[in-house]
Each structure stands twice: as C-alpha cells, then as structure tokens.
Amino acid sequence: MEMVIVAPPAPGKLEDLRRRFFATPLQALLSLISLAIMAFVLWKLLNWAVFSAVFTTSGGPEACQAAAGACWSVIAARWRIILFGLYPFEEQWRSALACVAVVVMTVLSCIPAFWTGRRIALVWGAGTALYYVLMKGGVLGLPYVGEEAWGGLALTLFIFVTTCLIGFPLAICLALLRRSELPWISRTTGLIIDGVRSLPLISILFTFAVVLPFALPQWMAGDKLYRVILGSALFFSAYQAEIVRGGMQGVPKGQEEAAMALGMSYWQRIGRILLPQAMRNALPATINQFVISFKETSLVVIVGFFEILASGNAAYGTGEWRFAYVEVYAFIALIYFVFVFSLSRYGAYLERRMSVGER
Amino acid sequence: MISTQSSGAAVHIENLDKYYGSFHALRNINLSVKRGEKIVVCGPSGSGKSTMIRCINRLEQHNGGRITVLGTELNDDVGNIDGIRREVGMVFQHFNLFPHMTVLENCMIAPMIVRKRPRAEAEATARRYLEKVRIPEQATKFPGQLSGGQQQRVAIARALCMQPQLMLFDEPTSALDPEMIAEVLDVMVTLASEGMTMICVTHEMGFARRVADRVIFMDHGEIVEEAPPEQFFTSCRNERTRQFLSQVLGH
Numbered sequence: 001m002e003m004v005i006v007a008p009p010a011p012g013k014l015e016d017l018r019r020r021f022f023a024t025p026l027q028a029l030l031s032l033i034s035l036a037i038m039a040f041v042l043w044k045l046l047n048w049a050v051f052s053a054v055f056t057t058s059g060g061p062e063a064c065q066a067a068a069g070a071c072w073s074v075i076a077a078r079w080r081i082i083l084f085g086l087y088p089f090e091e092q093w094r095s096a097l098a099c100v101a102v103v104v105m106t107v108l109s110c111i112p113a114f115w116t117g118r119r120i121a122l123v124w125g126a127g128t129a130l131y132y133v134l135m136k137g138g139v140l141g142l143p144y145v146g147e148e149a150w151g152g153l154a155l156t157l158f159i160f161v162t163t164c165l166i167g168f169p170l171a172i173c174l175a176l177l178r179r180s181e182l183p184w185i186s187r188t189t190g191l192i193i194d195g196v197r198s199l200p201l202i203s204i205l206f207t208f209a210v211v212l213p214f215a216l217p218q219w220m221a222g223d224k225l226y227r228v229i230l231g232s233a234l235f236f237s238a239y240q241a242e243i244v245r246g247g248m249q250g251v252p253k254g255q256e257e258a259a260m261a262l263g264m265s266y267w268q269r270i271g272r273i274l275l276p277q278a279m280r281n282a283l284p285a286t287i288n289q290f291v292i293s294f295k296e297t298s299l300v301v302i303v304g305f306f307e308i309l310a311s312g313n314a315a316y317g318t319g320e321w322r323f324a325y326v327e328v329y330a331f332i333a334l335i336y337f338v339f340v341f342s343l344s345r346y347g348a349y350l351e352r353r354m355s356v357g358e359r
Numbered sequence: 360m361i362s363t364q365s366s367g368a369a370v371h372i373e374n375l376d377k378y379y380g381s382f383h384a385l386r387n388i389n390l391s392v393k394r395g396e397k398i399v400v401c402g403p404s405g406s407g408k409s410t411m412i413r414c415i416n417r418l419e420q421h422n423g424g425r426i427t428v429l430g431t432e433l434n435d436d437v438g439n440i441d442g443i444r445r446e447v448g449m450v451f452q453h454f455n456l457f458p459h460m461t462v463l464e465n466c467m468i469a470p471m472i473v474r475k476r477p478r479a480e481a482e483a484t485a486r487r488y489l490e491k492v493r494i495p496e497q498a499t500k501f502p503g504q505l506s507g508g509q510q511q512r513v514a515i516a517r518a519l520c521m522q523p524q525l526m527l528f529d530e531p532t533s534a535l536d537p538e539m540i541a542e543v544l545d546v547m548v549t550l551a552s553e554g555m556t557m558i559c560v561t562h563e564m565g566f567a568r569r570v571a572d573r574v575i576f577m578d579h580g581e582i583v584e585e586a587p588p589e590q591f592f593t594s595c596r597n598e599r600t601r602q603f604l605s606q607v608l609g610h
C-alpha cells in the first residue's frame with residue numbers, strides 16, 4: 001500500500017483507524033482476521049442468546065430442549081426463587097419492597113447532600129428498620145417470617161449493606177487506634193487487624209455461625225444471620241482499616257499541626273481535617289474493597305444461607321430445568337454486574353468530584 | 360483562663376530546655392515579649408528557631424523551665440493548651456492550608472467550630488480579612504489553585520480570623536519565589552503597624568529593620584544575641600552573629 005504523507009491535518013476518526021490498524025499489508029491482514037473472529041463469536045453469541053432463544057414459559061422445559069439457543073424461560077419460570085430464595089411465595093412482595101428499601105437507602109447515602117451526620121443516620125436508620133420490619137413481619141398484620149427463610153437477592157443485599165454499615169465505622173476506629181501514641185494500644189490494634197486478615201473469611205464465618213453459640217450464653221448469641229454479618233463486618237473492617245490508615249499516612253503532618261494551632265480539639269481535627277483528606281486518598285482502594293465484599297457475600301452459603309448464588313442453584317436444580325444452568329448463571333452474573341458496575345462508576349464520579357481544586 | 364491584663368508580658372519564657380531523645384535542642388532559653396512587641400528570630404539552620412516558637416503554642420512539649428503565654432502557664436492541662444491555641448495564631452513555612460476546603464472555608468472553619476461563631480458572622484470576618492490580605496476575589500477557589508504568595512496570605516488571614524492576641528511566623532517567606540516574598544511581607548508590615556504582637560522567624564533582614572523591636576540570634580539551641588535592630592546590625596558583639604550576618608546580608 002502506497003501513501004503520500006502530507007503535513008498531517010488533525011486526523012479524522014476513519015483516518016485514525018486506518019493508521020492504527022491498516023498501516024501495512026500484514027497489519028491489515030491481522031486486523032481483518034481478528035475482526036472476522038470477533039464477528040463470528042459475536043454472531044454465535046447473539047444467535048444463542050437472542051435469535052434461537054426461547055423466552056416464554058408456554059412450552060415448558062420441552063420447548064427449550066428442542067430449541068438450539070438459550071432457554072430464558074427458566075428465568076421467567078424461576079426468577080422468584082433467584083430473587084427471594086425460600087421466602088414464602090405469597091409474601092414475596094415484602095421481600096421485593098425490602099430490596100427496594102435497601103437500594104434506595106444506598107443510593108440516597110451516595111448523594112453528597114445527605115452527607116451530614118443527622119441525615120445519613122436518618123437514612124440508614126429508616127432503611128434498615130424498614131427492611132427488617134418488611135422481611136421479618138410479626139407486626140402491622142404482616143405474618144412472621146424467620147431469618148432462616150430469607151434468601152436470594154434480598155439476603156445478598158442485606159448482608160452486603162449491613163457488613164459495610166458496621167464494618168466501615170469499625171475500620172475507621174481501628175485505623176485511629178492503630179495510630180495512637182500509646183504503644184500498647186497501637187500494637188494491640190495492629191495485632192487484631194493482622195490476626196483477622198490472616199484468617200480466611202470462610203473460617204471466620206464458620207466460627208461466628210457455628211462455634212460462637214457454644215461459647216456465648218443463649219441470650220447473647222442472637223440469630224445466626226446477625227452473627228454471620230458481624231463476622232463478615234469484622235473481616236471487612238480489618239482490610240478497610242489498613243486502607244484508611246494508608247490514606248491517613250498520605251496526609252502531611254502539617255495539616256494536623258495547622259489544625260492544632262487553630263485550637264481544634266482531637267475529634268475536630270480527625271473529623272474535619274484528617275479523615276476527609278484520608279478518605280479522598282483511600283477512595284480507589286475503598287471502592288475496590290466494597291466490590292470484593294459484595295462478591296464475597298456468596299460465601300455465606302457454607303453456613304447455610306441461600307443468598308443469590310445458592311438460590312440460583314436451587315432454581316435450576318429441581319429436575320425439569322436441570323439443563324438450563326448456564327442461563328441461570330448468566331442472569332445472576334448480570335445482577336452482580338449491575339451492582340458492581342454501578343459501584344465502580346460511583347467511585348469514578350467521587351474521584352472526579354473530589355479532585356476539584358487539586359493540583 | 361486567659362487573663363487580659365495588658366500590663367503582663369504576652370510571652371514569658373524562663374530557663375526553657377528541650378530535648379529530642381538525647382539531643383539537646385534548646386538550652387536554657389530566657390525570653391520575655393511584651394504586648395505589642397515585634398520580635399524577629401534568626402539563626403543558622405538547625406539552631407532551634409522553629410522548636411522555640413513551636414513550644415509557645417505547644418506544638419512541641421518542653422522538658423524544663425516555664426513558659427507563660429498571655430498569663431497562662433503551659434503545662435499538661437489540656438484546657439490551658441486549647442485556650443492558648445485559640446489566642447495564638449501561627450503561620451507556617453509551607454502554608455498548611457486545608458486543601459479540601461475553599462479559601463473562604465479555610466478561614467471560617469476554626470471560628471465556627473472552635474469559637475462557635477455563627478456562620479454568617481464567620482463569613483463576614485473571613486471576607487474582611489481576605490480583603491485585608493488583598494485577595495478577596497479568591498474566596499471561592501481551592502488552595503491548590505493559588506500561587507504560593509497568595510496561599511501564604513490566605514494562611515495569614517486564616518490565623519487572623521481567630522482574632523488572636525499573638526502571632527507566630529515560622530519562616531513565612533522561605534518557601535516562596537522572590538517576586539512573591541514582597542506581597543507577604545507587606546501584609547506582615549501592615550499587621551505590625553496595627554499593633555499586633557508578633558514573633559517571626561525569618562531571614563528577611565529588611566523586614567527586621569523595618570518592624571522589629573528586637574532581633575534575636577540563635578545558634579546551637581541558645582539565644583546568642585538579643586538587641587534592637589540598629590544595634591544588632593551595626594555593632595553585634597558575638598563572632599557567630601557577625602559571621603551569620605555576613606552570610607545573609609552579603610550574598
């Protein structure tokens with residue numbers, strides 16, 4: 001291919017593409033081959049997921065087995081199990097509302113206008129109370145449903161949100177204790193953090209769910225669900241504490257000195273000067289930690305909870321839909337993706353917002 | 360409590376000793392500063408200038424001797440320390456503005472949360488002092504968007520918003536480019552002419568000549584020489600002082 005190079009004007013999109021992928025004959029060939037492979041895969045995928053797929057439940061599992069494509073009818077038939085687990089069928093609207101409550105609570109607390117102590121406490125208090133009353137019932141004419149029957153997306157969201165709500169403040173406390181000037185406090189805290197971090201999450205969940213009831217008096221043990229949440233919050237806080245501490249180390253010493261020189265008290269310096277800057281430094285790692293925790297909620301299945309992944313297993317595991325597991329997992333993956341992707345985008349938004357005024 | 364009798368010294372330091380581990384950073388310092396007095400402190404690097412003025416608002420703890428600031432002795436009583444810090448403003452070499460707040464918020468936060476002033480009043484005060492340091496138009500910017508000289512003037516305004524009775528300056532111009540030094544010194548000269556009690560660590564000898572009532576020379580943690588500026592620059596007695604002066608004045 002021969003070309004004449006003129007003094008390059010700002011290249012158009014097409015021109016830019018040509019230069020990147022079709023500069024030499026060999027490059028052009030490789031580009032075409034890759035393009036063909038991608039088109040082939042995309043076509044196969046679309047064909048499976050859309051063109052030859054079965055979307056309605058009218059034909060039952062048989063219609064699916066006859067078709068070449070995906071069997072989305074399993075989702076249509078089984079979505080309630082995936083989203084709500086073993087929650088009683090007639091009461092599942094409550095579980096749906098509870099999900100909405102948690103999502104609304106999360107979205108509200110992501111909006112800067114709600115970042116004052118009173119408002120955030122109000123949002124979280126109302127959100128968790130609403131979730132609890134809706135799920136558990138026993139009041140306001142709602143039939144009682146015990147925690148052992150909670151499941152699906154509703155349970156996953158609840159475990160994730162409460163883990164963060166408890167774990168995050170705990171992480172900040174641990175990080176502050178770890179930088180205490182009294183050596184025995186900072187060393188002990190360091191030991192606790194490192195201890196928790198060196199255990200696998202599964203063993204912590206197992207300890208809290210199964211072993212703890214033997215060690216605690218009956219009245220202190222509470223329901224297994226709350227012990228599990230406490231365990232996962234502890235695990236979360238150990239990692240997040242180190243992230244927060246890293247953020248604090250990035251705040252120059254002069255900041256605290258300036259605050260001291262202005263007469264601010266310890267808590268004013270922490271709350272107004274140190275933490276806002278530390279959290280800004282720690283934001284990318286924090287979002288990362290949230291994403292990991294969201295996905296790790298699936299581990300509660302080992303102590304007998306039917307969160308969304310386990311509910312998915314149940315959805316296809318009952319005989320007639322046994323063959324349609326790919327579709328079920330694809331659906332669950334989509335749900336995970338929606339939540340985790342929103343979380344990452346929110347993190348990116350926060351970073352942009354916070355970088356205002358930075359050099 | 361802070362006594363407000365105007366007769367007493369603003370700062371009274373007696374036999375002050377300070378150690379960093381086994382390193383003797385300040386040796387038997389004695390210094391008394393009257394209200395309205397302007398003191399310039401100079402000396403070679405590592406001579407303990409910063410350490411001394413940081414002891415005055417307890418950013419450093421002293422190990423021996425007595426420090427009395429505005430009638431209150433500095434000891435382990437946290438209430439005393441907070442009370443003194445409210446009345447003593449400090450300006451740092453590296454500004455130490457709060458980068459996550461606008462210029463205006465930097466100036467408002469301490470009056471609001473430490474002195475419990477209402478927001479409107481704090482804002483009015485902040486705008487007045489920003490006017491005074493000649494950058495009212497930068498109020499809504501963030502510190503990172505300002506030049507070094509502007510940042511240091513904000514830092515001065517921030518300290519003044521607490522309406523302190525005493526101002527400490529620790530080399531306020533030594534992190535600045537030469538063309539910005541003058542704008543900061545101008546603000547400090549104005550402040551001095553209004554009667555503020557000031558203790559300035561600086562090597563700006565022109566400033567010392569114009570405003571200082573006394574110049575103090577420190578070396579190896581000791582006050583070596585203490586004299587009014589004319590005398591200090593023309594007829595200092597000490598060999599080390601002479602050597603230092605020829606270095607700062609002669610370059």
Ligand SMILES: Nc1ncnc2c1ncn2[C@@H]1O[C@H](COP(=O)(O)OP(=O)(O)OP(=O)(O)O)[C@@H](O)[C@H]1O
Nearest residue numbers: 379382384402403404405406407408409410411530
């Ligand atoms: N936190 C500290 N730990 C140990 N030694 C210190 C500490 N701070 C200061 N020093 C030592 O104390 C001495 C006095 O330090 P100081 O900062 O007061 O000097 P300075 O006169 O302000 O010097 P400069 O002009 O460089 O600012 C120096 O020798 C320094 O090394």
Ligand SMILES: [Mg+2]
Nearest residue numbers: 408409410530
């Ligand atoms: Mg210094």
